[in-house]
Amino acid sequence: MTESEALRRPGGRSARVRDAVHQAVLETVIELGVGKVGIPEVSRRAAVRDSSIYRRWGTRENLLVDALLGASEHALRVPDTGSLRGDLSAFASDLIDYLNTPLGDGLVRTLASIPDSEDTRSARDEFWTSRLRTLMPILTRASERGEVPPDVDGRILIELVIAPIHFRHLLTREPTDPALVSVLVDTAIRAAQTTAHGRPEDR
Template identity: 60%
Template sequence: MTELENAVPQRRPGGRAARVREAVHRAVLDVVTEHGVDKVGIPEVSRRAGVRDSSIYRRWGSRENLILDALLAASERTLPLPDTGTLRGDLTAFGTALIDLLDSPLGHGLFRALAFVTDSEEVVEARKTFWATRYRVTTLMIGHAVARGELPPDTDARLAIELLIAPIHFRNLLTGDHPDAEFVDHLVAHVIRALQPAPVGDPDDGRARE
């Protein structure tokens, strides 16, 4: 079973709308896996999902919206929350998993879709939901570090995660330099250092939590 197949949950009892969405999402992910995001077309998705073209257009409005919805939904389930017992271990595992995601057909497809899709009310909401879910999950990771005494109680969890993922996305999307294990190791060390409280009286005290 492929990563994208694992990203789609098994069918559970529900209404027809939920079953249609699941079938269409699975069809989109299958095409992305087999041929890449550029080859995703509504006629092919319709055929694979057993859903009329008109139903897909009525619900998603465009090919781009459909692709983005399917990939956002799948990516929420393919970046697990690590629990290694240490902040360094958790950040390293999370950063490595993010790099693996960006190297996968799902990751390539997701960020190509984000680059080319035209914003609509549905797309804006899907993007907000995706990041809200991601931040909520990663906040737990920072919370574990606070509970272990590795970080101060007032650590800004969202900023902590952004410090980790922003350089990875920058290299992947803008410079084309592939982040490797050595890069993740250095990055994690810098993130942990930035999150530590500054000495009392230091003019930069609290700089990572403002």
């Protein structure tokens, strides 16, 4: 079997190469920062030829996005606290903690700064679609408990909570603390209840 064939296989050596390269990217981000990640350094750490990395990922940006998105999929749990407010608060708090790690910070800065190519756009869209789909049970449980109407727009509700956190982390550098989490969650829940069936006092 040729190296090219091995790299295309979903398991076996292909999986080992992907894991080794991803691990090398993550180690470099943690030790040196996302700006220092380069294919030659990743090649050295992973013991994989840089030509193989270029053939599979094409660019440094594609490699960064693939590795960081893959790592983030396992970094944020989907809480089940028994209430919508508790679930959203727990998730928001975990997100804040993650963004304050080298990997979390590296991910959002990479996504915010990389050129918008077909590959990076596809990877980004796939990640957010998957992330939002993973979080939907929070809204399903909340609807079953009567905390929000069944026709609530789950994506908008989640975005109302997480968007200000990303905004502060990336742009304003203002504090992201429990007080902020409480305000965001309460505001998002009120908005969901209001927009689904009109103003609460009209119901």
